[in-house]
Amino acid sequence: MTGPQEDGAPEPAATTSTWRRVVRRRDPGAPAGRPENLYRVVAGVALGVVLLAVLGAVLGPRWTPEPLERVIEVETARTAIGAAPSLRTYDVREVVVTVPLDGASVQARISVPVGAPGPLPGVVFVHGAGTGKFAQAFVAQARSLAEHGVVAMVPDKRLDTYTTRHRDYVAMAQDYLRSVDLLRDRPEVDPDRVSVYAESEGGWIAPVMAVEDPAIEGVVLVSSPVVPPRQQAAFAVDAYLRNTGVPDAVFRAIPRAVGMTMPGGGFEYVDFDVEPWQRRMTQPVLVVYGTGDASMPIVQGALQVRDDVAAAGNEDVTIRYYADADHGIRVGGQVAPTFLRDLSGWVLGLPGTRDAEPHVAGAQPFQPYVAGPVPQPRWLRDGDVLLGLVVGAPALMLLAGAAVGTTRVVQRTTRRRSPPRDATHGPRLFGRGVAARLTALAAASVVTVLALIWYLVAIARLAMDYERNAWVVQGGWVAVRLLGVVAVLAAVLLARRVHDVHHAGAAVAPGVVRTLATWGC
Template sequence: MLLRTAAGSVAGVIVLAVLGAATGPSWNPAPLTDVPAVESASTAITVPPAATSAPTTGAAGEGAPGDGSAAPTDVAGAAPVGTYEVETHVVDVQLDGAVVQAQITEPVGAGEDLDGLVFVHGAGTGKFTRAFRTQAHDLATAGIVTLVPDKRLDTYTTVSRDYPAMAADYHRSVEVLRRWPGVDPGRVGVYGESEGAWVVPVMTADHPGIAFSVLVSAPVVPPRQQAAFAADSYLRNTDVPHGVFRAIPRAVGLEFPGETFDYADFDAAPYQRRTTQPVLMAYGTLDSSMPIVQGPQQMRADLAVAGNDALTVRYYAGADHGIRIDRTVAADFVRDLADWIRGLPATGTASPRIAGDQPHQTFRADPLPTPRWFGTVDGVLAVVMTGAGGVVAGGLALVGVRLLRRRGWGLAPGLTVPLLGLAATTVATVAALVGYLVAVARLALDYERNAWVVQGGWLGVRLLGLAAVVVAAVLATRVRDAHRDPLVRVGRGALAWIGFGALAGGSLVLLVTLAYWGVYQLGI
C-alpha cells in the first residue's frame, strides 16, 4: 500500500501541476531594453538666454535679461522659491451636482499677470488641508498662484471611477483660478500626481486653453497594466519565490461583474495624442510602482501624434512616489517646477530634455495575458464556493449518518479518516495560501523583506498542499481496495454516499483551485 500511495501522490502532483499550467496564463514580462541616458545630472531648468525675458511686473522677482550668449542659464526673471510672503483663501467651486471647497494660495506683492496652477489629486480622499501643501505653498512664494480643490467623492469609489467626468470637475477649478485677480488666464496649467495623471491628459485634450501640464509619478499605461507592473516590482523587491508571480496575471487580469472596477482598462493615450501644450514629467528613481522609463517614452510618442515636441522629463535621485525623500517633497523638484512654469514657453522645448538621476526599469508594463478558465471574478468565486460548499455539505451528511445510527449505514472501514483528512488538509492549504498572499502583500507595500515569511511561508503552503495530495492518494487506494472486495461497499445509505461524494468532490475542486494559483508548480 505504501508503494501505491507514493505512486498515486506523484501522479496527483503531476496532474495538478499540468492543470495549473493549462488553466491560466503564465507571467513572463518582457525586458525593457531601450533605456535612454539622461543628458545632464543636474535637474535644473535652463533655457538659452536669447529665449528668456524678464516679467513685466513684480519687482521682487525681476532679473536681468540674458546677454545673448549661447550658453544656457537659469530661467531669467523667475523669482526663486521663498521670495514672497503668501496668503490663502478658501473658495467654493461649483461642480455639476456638487460643491467642493478649494484653497487658493497667492504671493503677496507679486504684481499682475501671474502664472496659475491647479492640482489634481492622486488616488484616495484628497482634501486641500492635507494634499499638495508643500508644493502649493512653495510655488506661491515663487510668484505662482496655486489652487488645491477638495476631491469630489460622491462619484468616486474604490470600484467605480470616471476619469473624463473627473476631468470636467477639475476644469471648474481651472475656471475659478482664471478669474482670480492677478492671474493671467492664458497661463493657468494643471498638475496631476499618480492617478491624477490619467485625468490631466483628458483636461488638456478637451480644453486647449489650458496652458501646460505637469505629470508627477505618472503611470501613463492603463490602470490594469500599471497594477500588474507594480505588483511585479513589489514582489521582486520582497524576494518572493518565482512560483508566486503566476498569480499576477490571474488576479489582476480578472474581469469584474457589471461596472465594478470599470476604470481598470482606461487608456489615456487617445487624449495624450490630442495634447498640444508643454508637458513636464517628474519621477523619483526609487519609485518602483511606476514605469518610469516606459511612461515618458510612450508620452513622447503620443505627443508626437499631435505634433507636440514640448516634453521635459526630470528624474530625482533618492525620491520615491510623489517625488518625496524621507516623506518630504524634494526641494529641487519644487524649484525646478517653478522655473519651468515661469520660463514657458521657452522652457517647454529647452535642453536638456531628460535630466537628473539615471532611471532604471527592468521590465515593460505591457498588456496582461487574459486568464482562460478562471477569467472572471464570478467564475473564481463560484468555483471556490462550490468546493467549500461541497466540503461543508459532505461533513454535515456524515454527521447526519452518525446521529441517525441506522444499522449498516456509513462508510466502509478505513475511509472516514483519510476522507476527513483530505478535506481538512485541503481547506488548511487554502487558508494558508490566502494568509500567505496577504502577508506578502503587506511586506511588498512596505518595501520590506522577511525570508521566514516569504520563503518559509511559501514552503509551508506547498507542504500542506502536498500533504493533501498524499492523503488523497491514501483515500484513492482504500476506495479501490473496497471496490475489489465484493463483501465491502464504499458506503451504505444515501447520506453516506452524499457525504463521501460531497467531501471528496469539494476537496478535488479546491485542489484544482490551488493548482491554478500555483501551489503545485513543477516548472511547467
C-alpha cells in the same frame, strides 16, 4: 472432507492460513504493512502532484514580461530648468472656496502669494488615487508655488462618483475643469496662464483636460502611469515581488489576479487608454519621476509621453528624474526641495521654459521590464467563478460534514424512539476508515488554501513595504507546498480505502446524504 474441530483442538495450519487470508481480504480496516503498498502510495502521491502541476500549467497563463530595450539618455545630473526666472519669496494667504460641479460641489483651498505683482500664473492640482482632501494632499507643492509667486489651487476630490469599482476619468476631467474655470476668474490670476499639475492616477485625467480645454497653458505629469491601469498594476506587482525575492511560481498569480474580470462586475476603467488623448495634447509638458519609484514605468512612461505628443506636432516635453525619490517625489519622507524649485521655475517661466534645455536631466533611471498587456487566464478568467470556487469549495466541505452529522443525529434519535427489530442493526455508516480519510482530505485542502491566502497576504505586505524576509518568502512557500502534498496524500489514501471497501463488498457511503457528502468533498 474434514469436519469441524472440537473445542480446544488445534486448527490445521492450512485452514488457519486460508482463514487469515479471507479475513484480510474482507476486512478493509486491516493494516496492509507490505512494502508494495507503501510504494503504491508514494507512486500515487507523485502522480497526483504531477497531475495537479499539469492542471496548473494548462489553466495558465505564465507571467513573462519582456525586457525594456529602449533607454532614455540623461543629458546632465543638474535638474534646474533652463530659462527659468530667478525665484522670489512671498508670504502666503490661504482661502477656502466652493467649486460647483454637476450635481455636487467640493471645497478647495487657494494659496495666494501676498504682494506679488500680478496678474499671476495659476496651477490646479489633480489628485492621484484615494480620497484626496486638500488638507492632506499637495501641501508642500502648493505652498512652494505660492511662496514663489504662483496661485495654487487644491480642490477636494469628488467622491460621490468615485469608487473602487467605478471611475470615469473623462467625467473626472470635466469636474477638475470647473476648478480651472474658477481659478481663472480670480482677480489675482492671469486667465491665460493656468496650468495643471497631476500626480499618479491624475496622469490619466490631465491629458483629457488638456484636450478639452486647449487654453490650459501647461501640464505637469508627476509619477504618471501612462499605460492603462491594468498594465500599470501588473507592472507594480511584478516589481514589488521581484524585490521581495518570491519564487518564480508565485509570479503566475499576477496575470490570474490582474488579467481576470473582477468579481461583481465594474472596474471598466482598468483598461482606460490615455494614449489617444496624449496624442492630441499641444501644451508643453513637464514629466517628473523619482528613480526610487518601483510602481511606475519611469523610462517607458516618459518615452511614451514624448512619442504621443509628437503626434500632435508637440515637441515641448521636459523630463526630470530625481535620485532616490519615491512615488510622491519624496526623499526621506520630505518632498525633494530641488523638485519644488524646478516646478516653480518651469511654471513661472512659461512660455519661455516650454522647450528650454536640458530636455532630460537628473539621475539616470532604470526600468528592467516593459509594462505591457496582461495575458488573461485561459479558463478562470471570470472573477465571479474564481471567487465562487475559492469560497464555495470550503463551504461545500463544511456543508457536507454538517449534513452527515445531522443525518447521524436523526438516525440515533429515531433509533431510540423506535428500536429496530434486530438489536444488532444500527444506523448505516461509512465504510470502515472512509470517514476519517474523507475528513483528512477536506481538512488538508482547506488548510492548504488558507495557508496560501496567508502567504499571499504576507508577501503583499512585504512587497508594499519593499522588504525581504526569507523565512516568510521561501519558508512560507515550502510550507504551503508541503501542505498541498499532504492533501494529495490524503486523497490517495482515501482512494485506496474506497477501493478496498468496495472490493470487500461493503458500502462505501450508504445513503444519499453520505454519497453526496463524499463526492462533494
